[in-house]
Amino acid sequence: MCAKHTNDNAYNIYAHGLRKSFGDLVAVDNLSLEVKRGEIFGLVGPDGAGKTTTMRLLTGILDATGGEAMVAGFDVFRQTEEMKPHIGYMPQRFSIYADLTVGENLFFYASLYHVPRAERLAREQELLEFSRLGPFYNRLAGNLSGGMKQKLTLACTLMHTPDVLFLDEPTAGVDPVSRRDFWRILYSLLREGVTILVSTPYMDEAERCNRIALIDKGRIIIADTPDALRGRMHGNLLSLTATPQRQAKEVLAQLPAVLGVDIFGDQLHVRVADAERDEPVLQKALSEHGIRVSDMRRMAPGLEDVFISLLSEGGA
């Protein structure tokens, strides 16, 4: 396991007991989280879990029903206006203007955030460089590819050099190449000391965060580093190839030792309480049914496996 950072910096995002209800619906329920300066924290969960509401609460767009929050050193609910120049928020829908060019969009956001003219030109140059949008300066935003629109949106969000950045599912619908490109930009921001809260439905993306929280039905189920989370999975994971596969799956699913079976292409992933103890049991049951097994071995769980194990067994 990799050692933790030992930064003593204060939290740049802090929420305690945050709560938001819409009528009977509790969208965010007693949510607490802390994110240090220069850290990237991931909120992971399905649609409707409360990710967007959490972002809107922490950016002062929504009023909380209860709880408290500090962002960039300001009280989110009492010093909302003072806080705003210090944060950037990239909502799910690209908020750039399709009928303005790349340059005009940047100019518009600079004016919106009152960036002084002298600073604006330098900042614009910097943002064009790292987003690699320079060659497209005069192109209409509407004519950019999905990945470039996303980078332009981020550049607009960064025009006023915020300390804390909120990104709501920034890579939804974006292909893996643009996604990796986008994360490179995020890491260079972290190096400059920006603090980032990002939400994502993608588990492989969550792996890139320093720490992540699994959020479901408005509540944080568990929060830790990706590495530590993997260590909290109940049981072990075995992968194997078996023919016929469907029958093998049915046989395995009947065994008391088996906590879960999933098909992945030509492989079966089997979750058991104790791989060493249970592997012979699996082998025996399969051979008794005349099923051929090859290549049974332990595999490292992915974050998705961890979350499924935690969710299906009633939380951490």
Next chain:
Amino acid sequence: MTSNVDKMAVIVRDLVKQFDSFMAVNHISFSVPKGEIFGFLGPNGAGKSTTIRMLCGILLPTSGSGTVAGYDILTQPEQIKAHIGYMSQKFSLYEDLTVEENIDFYAGIYGVPPGQLEERKNWTLEMAGLSGRRGSLTSELSTGLKQRLAFGTALIHQPDVLFLDEPTAGVDPISRREFWELIYDTTARGVTVFVTTHFMEDAEHCDRLGMIYGGKLIALGSPAELKAAFHAGILLEICAQPMMRALEVLEGVPEARDVTIFGQMLHVLIEREMDAERICRALEEAQVSCRYSVISPSLEDVFIGLIEEADRQTAEGQG
């Protein structure tokens, strides 16, 4: 060739689609056997949607040939439409209709005979786990249930080939696993599934994958085969502290060909095993602690590696 057509759900040969001077699909060929789950991957704008439109009989190719469910994509688009199902990312359900009304609507569109309607409807409801909720408004269903309902309506006319476009977007991990169960049940009955996705977790579930880039098919094989054929180099996972300092150091080490942060780890692409030592030494000289292990590439690494290779070849071809 008749026997080949019998075994194959999709056959594509030298398929080309040109829009003016833009070559959207550039001579691609592949086949998908019946009952297979075929994952079709590629960045946005690579030619994925254009290919699928041609396979669904919506768009006529510029040249080349192909069959889907045994029907010719050039001459029999109407027969193709009757024998395929399509489920889009947006689920295309009517939110203000009830579950049953949505099923009736799609049964009507796909021409399910009235005599079979009740049986097909019950099958769909049961498969989707919605038997008790015929009268519920679709807008009241969870994303996972909507997804299952959309899946059921795409299968209402018992198609031979099912096209799924980013089917698991926005669904929680448990629903996603359950949804894949459904897909496996469907292919066990002989239906062929053609799925496009940006989710590498979904791609891992496919029997075989085809990767399209710049209109060309740049890879074809099972997830395991593609990973085994990863030529881009050796992937190291390095635990380096402090990490930001490590990143700065590695920028000056040419042996570190590509550096990506994963949580508290760095993933570093190198050419030869001996480069690992060189990298660790450079880090330690800069007072950065270093522990590393060689890891197997993820599908995303493979995907990106293949695309970078294709870019290099294009650049060399031009230079």
